[in-house]
Amino acid sequence: xxxxxxxxxxxxxxxxxxxxxxxxxxxxxxxxxxxxxxxxxxxxxxxxxxxxxxxxxxxxxxxxxxxxxxxxxxxxxxxxxxxxxxxxxxxxxxxxxxxxxxxxxxxxxxxxxxxxxxxxxxxxxxxxxxxxxxxxxxxxxxxxxxxxxxxxxxxxxxxxxxxxxxxxxxxxxxxxxxxxxxxxxxxxxxxxxxxxxxxxxxxxxxxxxxxxxxxxxxxxxxxxxxxxxxxxxxxxxxxxxxxxxxxxxxxxxxxxxxxxxxxxxxxxxxxxx
Amino acid sequence: xxxxxxxxxxxxxxxxxxxxxxxxxxxxxxxxxxxxxxxxxxxxxxxxxxxxxxxxxxxxxxxxxxxxxxxxxxxxxxxxxxxxxxxxxxxxxxxxxxxxxxxxxxxxxxxxxxxxxxxxxxxxxxxxxxxxxxxxxxxxxxxxxxxxxxxxxxxxxxxxxxxxxxxxxxxxxxxxxxxxxxxxxxxxxxxxxxxxxxxxxxxxxxxxxxxxxxxxxxxxxxxxxxxxxxxxxxxxxxxxxxxxxxxxxxxxxxxxxxxxxxxxxxxxxxxxxxxxxxxxxxxxxxxxxxxxxxxxxxxxxxxxxxxxxxxxxxxxxxxxxxxxxxxxxxxxxxxxxxxxxxxxxxxxxxxxxxxxxxxxxx
Numbered sequence: 001x002x003x004x005x006x007x008x009x010x011x012x013x014x015x016x017x018x019x020x021x022x023x024x025x026x027x028x029x030x031x032x033x034x035x036x037x038x039x040x041x042x043x044x045x046x047x048x049x050x051x052x053x054x055x056x057x058x059x060x061x062x063x064x065x066x067x068x069x070x071x072x073x074x075x076x077x078x079x080x081x082x083x084x085x086x087x088x089x090x091x092x093x094x095x096x097x098x099x100x101x102x103x104x105x106x107x108x109x110x111x112x113x114x115x116x117x118x119x120x121x122x123x124x125x126x127x128x129x130x131x132x133x134x135x136x137x138x139x140x141x142x143x144x145x146x147x148x149x150x151x152x153x154x155x156x157x158x159x160x161x162x163x164x165x166x167x168x169x170x171x172x173x174x175x176x177x178x179x180x181x182x183x184x185x186x187x188x189x190x191x192x193x194x195x196x197x198x199x200x201x202x203x204x205x206x207x208x209x210x211x212x213x214x215x216x217x218x219x220x221x222x223x224x225x226x227x228x229x230x231x232x233x234x235x236x237x238x239x240x241x242x243x244x245x246x247x248x249x250x251x252x253x254x255x256x257x258x259x260x261x262x263x264x265x266x267x268x269x270x271x272x273x
Numbered sequence: 274x275x276x277x278x279x280x281x282x283x284x285x286x287x288x289x290x291x292x293x294x295x296x297x298x299x300x301x302x303x304x305x306x307x308x309x310x311x312x313x314x315x316x317x318x319x320x321x322x323x324x325x326x327x328x329x330x331x332x333x334x335x336x337x338x339x340x341x342x343x344x345x346x347x348x349x350x351x352x353x354x355x356x357x358x359x360x361x362x363x364x365x366x367x368x369x370x371x372x373x374x375x376x377x378x379x380x381x382x383x384x385x386x387x388x389x390x391x392x393x394x395x396x397x398x399x400x401x402x403x404x405x406x407x408x409x410x411x412x413x414x415x416x417x418x419x420x421x422x423x424x425x426x427x428x429x430x431x432x433x434x435x436x437x438x439x440x441x442x443x444x445x446x447x448x449x450x451x452x453x454x455x456x457x458x459x460x461x462x463x464x465x466x467x468x469x470x471x472x473x474x475x476x477x478x479x480x481x482x483x484x485x486x487x488x489x490x491x492x493x494x495x496x497x498x499x500x501x502x503x504x505x506x507x508x509x510x511x512x513x514x515x516x517x518x519x520x521x522x523x524x525x526x527x528x529x530x531x532x533x534x535x536x537x538x539x540x541x542x543x544x545x546x547x548x549x550x551x552x553x554x555x556x557x558x559x560x561x562x563x564x565x566x567x568x569x570x571x572x573x574x575x576x577x578x579x580x581x582x583x584x585x586x587x588x589x590x591x592x593x594x595x596x597x598x599x600x601x602x603x604x605x606x607x608x609x610x611x612x613x614x615x616x617x618x619x620x621x622x623x624x625x626x627x628x629x630x631x632x633x634x635x
Binding site: 056057058078081082083084085086088089090092093094097098099100101102103111112115116155158162 | 484485486488489490491492493494495496499503504507508510
């Protein structure tokens with residue numbers, strides 16, 4: 001792990017102008033190394049999705065820099081952004097909204113290659129479908145014919161089309177049921193093992209990210225409150241907010257859940273007193 | 274634009290839709306393209322199909338009977354009289370065997386006139402429809418996609434166009450240039466009737482540009498033009514087609530009104546509105562002089578509206594399944610125009626449709 005593949009330094013994201021300006025991300029810095037999984041967890045509105053969008057150039061970067069392999073990629077022209085597209089891809093949260101309903105799967109998968117001007121085209125479609133565990137006859141179908149989990153696989157295949165070295169996973173499992181979630185997470189892990197891609201994994205669920213992450217960053221109100229080893233953050237959180245977040249996730253065992261609930265109350269009560 | 278029912282999770286149905294019904298619908302849409310589904314739904318809309326047949330018959334009748342005249346060229350027709358030839362008045366201009374629609378007071382054959390008028394009105398309709406659709410889509414797409422300054426400028430421009438009454442424009446141009454030919458009239462109507470379409474397309478773009486598949490295209494490095502034409506526009510086709518047909522129906526009525534007022538198609542040429550206007554004094558004495566053109570105006574406008582209606586139903590994503598022939602017959606009762614046929618075929622047709630997944634009703 002020499003040079004980080006993706007660096008975010010003192011990132012500030014502000015929406016609106018003048019009096020209406022609202023700073024959503026203030027002074028966030030982290031680095032993503034090749035082949036690792038870094039997770040961002042936090043509650044709704046903590047800015048985790050915005051960080052992902054800022055890296056992708058979909059949200060305005062008002063301060064700080066984002067660097068890919070040492071090259072600044074924040075606030076660059078559309079043309080320069082096109083080159084980065086091959087390296088940094090994304091999987092969105094909602095598989096129902098992220099696939100164009102009027103395009104066949106084949107066209108959806110070819111689209112990033114066509115837009116980036118990369119060859120390969122149709123021959124690669126079968127390869128991609130195979131990689132995400134879908135039958136090759138899926139190519140001629142439309143997104144509406146697939147279930148949520150299958151659609152998310154298609155979205156993953158699309159992200160893989162350009163063989164990126166970083167994929168930003170924006171809550172890729174939160175719209176799926178628990179068993180599908182596990183299968184999609186396993187798929188992501190398998191892909192990482194095979195291709196060595198790095199994930200920036202965004203989630204609100206500490207439990208989900210615990211098993212797949214190398215490191216976890218905990219976000220609260222647009223700031224990173226804790227960034228450490230996955231095990232350390234999940235098992236022995238140092239920050240008080242992380243502890244609260246951990247307590248908030250329910251466990252399946254009623255007895256354990258009862259204990260957890262009382263422990264959480266203690267934390268919450270202790271913090272307000 | 275699409276159904277949200279996943280294929281392998283029958284438990285996720287929308288409320289009110291039974292498993293069986295939605296499975297049937299799924300089986301039906303499986304493996305079909307958007308276009309195929311739309312076509313299939315459209316052809317199940319009886320009114321629209323009949324309207325399309327009638328419209329095709331009208332177009333065929335009007336073009337073959339008196340021939341088509343474009344500039345100096347004129348194709349022959351099978352009707353013995355042309356629309357501009359004067360013939361001896363027979364039977365005191367009443368309808369007769371030789372002149373089934375009658376004649377006007379100078380001896381022109383009304384059938385030939387109505388056929389020529391139908392041609393003119395139809396060409397105005399198509400020209401206006403195409404021009405209005407192109408302008409409306411381009412302006413709507415640009416302002417919906419780019420928003421901000423471009424949106425403000427284009428929408429204020431649209432507001433200005435909306436405030437101008439097209440009848441006045443037609444009248445001013447008619448006075449200034451004497452006669453507007455059918456094609457010029459079509460262009461003028463088209464230039465002033467794209468406003469509602471532009472607003473609708475803009476609204477569609479505003480909502481679609483926020484969808485994640487557009488973000489995905491952007492992340493993949495797609496240019497604006499590619500995003501607009503390849504990613505967003507195909508998802509607005511339903512809105513565009515439906516509203517263009519309605520626009521065309523409005524255009525034919527507008528053409529009639531302008532020609533009636535004397536600002537549209539001028540002598541020696543004719544249009545449906547002009548035939549009525551020429552003969553308005555004969556209302557009480559020789560009603561056939563404007564019943565026939567009136568009938569054709571109504572028929573064309575109705576056909577276009579029915580086709581638009583059928584298209585809207587076909588493109589409507591919420592309307593997943595056309596009711597079976599039996600349900601339709603039950604709902605309409607015996608008073609429907611096509612009721613007899615539908616009722617007679619209903620048991621067989623719906624049995625078929627239930628067995629093979631609704632594909633047998635065609």
